[in-house]
Amino acid sequence: MISTTPILPADLPKLIGLTELDAPLVAAILQYAPGVEGATELSQKRKKEMRAGFVMLKELGVVMSFSPREAHAADYGEPQGAGESVLSALFYYPEGSEEVDPFEGLLPFAEAEVATREDAHREFGEPADGEEEEGVVEWEQWLVDDFEVTADYDEDGTLLTLTVALPVVI
16 A cells, blocks of 8 residues: 655655665655556556656656666665665756756755755755865765765856765775
């Protein structure tokens, strides 16, 4: 039975590591991806998107990235679920993208709006890694609650994408 409890966009990271066979992940996709009203299982189209690597939650402004089970296990450890398509990362787009509308609301692990680099520092602290070119910070990364959180910025420091994934197993 699919859960009917809505999941907030900021809580989607707790689904990372689940598969197409796991009810909480299926419920979240059905909640945010347009489909048949009252559906309780994923359509063949959604399953195909998962196998191809991405499910676009267009109206939410989030992209779910999926990996084959073996690739996820090699990079991040054994998946939580038993299926073959594993949710490996989430991409939040506050400015939108060609594929999705702008994300509105609180980002994962944030207690206030994160729209700029300064906001990211306020919410996530000092970054553990990043890249700067010619005085412009392109991206920064934090380890937050056992997740890798990566912020990609525009030249003016506007947050373009926030990515949440598991850290790579070494």
